[in-house]
Amino acid sequence: MTHDTQAALFRAALTAAERGWHVFPLRPGSKPPALHGEKSCTHTGECARGHVKWEQRATTDSGRIRAAWSRAPFNVGIATGPSGLVVVDLDLPKDKSSSDAPSGATTFAALCERAGHAVPDTYRVRTASGGEHLYFTAPAGVRLGNTAGTVADSVDTRAWGGYVVAAGSTTPAGKYEALSAPETAVLPPWLQAILQPAPRASQTPSVAVVGQSRRYADRALANEARNVAMAQVGERESKLFRAARALGRLVAWGDLPRHVVEQALQEAGESVGLSPAECRSTLRSALNWSIAHNQVHRETA
Numbered sequence: 001m002t003h004d005t006q007a008a009l010f011r012a013a014l015t016a017a018e019r020g021w022h023v024f025p026l027r028p029g030s031k032p033p034a035l036h037g038e039k040s041c042t043h044t045g046e047c048a049r050g051h052v053k054w055e056q057r058a059t060t061d062s063g064r065i066r067a068a069w070s071r072a073p074f075n076v077g078i079a080t081g082p083s084g085l086v087v088v089d090l091d092l093p094k095d096k097s098s099s100d101a102p103s104g105a106t107t108f109a110a111l112c113e114r115a116g117h118a119v120p121d122t123y124r125v126r127t128a129s130g131g132e133h134l135y136f137t138a139p140a141g142v143r144l145g146n147t148a149g150t151v152a153d154s155v156d157t158r159a160w161g162g163y164v165v166a167a168g169s170t171t172p173a174g175k176y177e178a179l180s181a182p183e184t185a186v187l188p189p190w191l192q193a194i195l196q197p198a199p200r201a202s203q204t205p206s207v208a209v210v211g212q213s214r215r216y217a218d219r220a221l222a223n224e225a226r227n228v229a230m231a232q233v234g235e236r237e238s239k240l241f242r243a244a245r246a247l248g249r250l251v252a253w254g255d256l257p258r259h260v261v262e263q264a265l266q267e268a269g270e271s272v273g274l275s276p277a278e279c280r281s282t283l284r285s286a287l288n289w290s291i292a293h294n295q296v297h298r299e300t301a
Contacts, residue, residue: 005170010069012168013076017065019184021083022058024163025074029172031165034074054163055079075169081160086144086187086195088134089127089156089164104154105132111152114223115190115216122185125167128174133164136187144195150249150294151194159195190216194249217255221247221264228268240269240279241286248290258287 013023025034033054058079059065068074080087090104102110112119123135138144144159151157158164165171167178187195193216224243231239243265250256262283269279 006069006073009073009076009168010066012166013065013069013074014062015168016076016078016166017060017062020060021085021166022060022079023065023166024054024058024077024079025068025072026077026165026169028073028075029170030075031077031171033077033163034072055081055161058082058163075171076166077163078166079163080158081143081162084138085159085184086136086138087158087162087164088136088151088191089158090132090134091154091156092129092131093154102153103131104152104156107152108155111155114220114227116219117188117190120185120188123182124179125164126177126179127165128171128176130174132179135184136191137184139187139192142192142196144192147195151191157195217250220250221256221261225264225268228265229271231272233273236269236272236274237278237282240265240274240282243268244283244286245290248287249294251287252291252294258291261287 013025016023026032027034035054035057054077058077078085088108090108092103093101109119120134120136125133125135127133138159144157146159146162147157149156165176167176169176224247228236228240228243244261247256247261247265251258251261265283266276266279269282270276274282
């Protein structure tokens with residue numbers, strides 16, 4: 001890499017730090033941290049030895065940034081937790097063999113529509129692979145972790161314990177580029193409700209929080225049942241399956257009773273021509289999977 005490239009990466013690190021985002025060096029032309037002892041870490045924030053030293057060492061100090069980027073043309077990592085960020089990663093489909101698999105941008109837009117909101121206008125970065133990162137300011141006093149596929153298919157999030165590659169960084173696949181909306185929006189409450197861990201059993205949530213959660217859950221149930229009831233031939237079972245997967249998360253978190261979800265989706269599935277046995281089998285499989293997997297997330301996030 002040239003001196004100009006190194007200077008550009010230094011400016012990218014400073015630009016991020018000036019926004020209050022804590023940066024640290026990534027290996028030149030790559031995504032893993034360049035800090036000593038971080039060789040087994042990935043950009044999801046996970047590490048074979050369970051440490052995230054880069055999170056503690058990320059900085060906004062211009063002197064430390066200058067010293068680090070004077071040594072090599074490091075790519076720029078942003079530690080999302082210390083930066084007060086929640087970044088939604090809209091990825092391309094993992095299954096390259098399926099041409100009709102929706103992208104993360106598509107599934108996230110559908111999720112926003114079902115929640116009754118437009119896709120938020122916020123700072124965005126196009127990733128080297130062609131996906132997008134949507135940056136949000138984390139709500140005060142809330143500590144969110146990383147998720148993978150919890151929000152929707154091909155949609156991950158990065159918060160505490162995670163990091164993202166900053167705009168200006170380059171990999172063999174391409175460059176990370178800022179797209180639009182220089183301002184970073186606050187994380188929408190409806191999205192926070194999906195990501196936020198449930199209160200511990202010993203805690204008693206306020207009436208307002210319980211009411212808000214229940215209203216969201218009721219809307220989600222109505223929307224998913226409507227989506228199934230409007231399904232066309234050839235997509236009925238898949239829509240029923242996806243609806244049960246989505247609502248199973250709310251069952252696991254105690255926001256909806258399982259029998260209520262089963263009854264609503266059973267009726268919706270039968271209304272579009274699925275047999276009672278087909279509906280029961282699909283619902284049982286999808287709900288069991290979703291409840292089991294989301295219970296683990298809520299306990300450990």
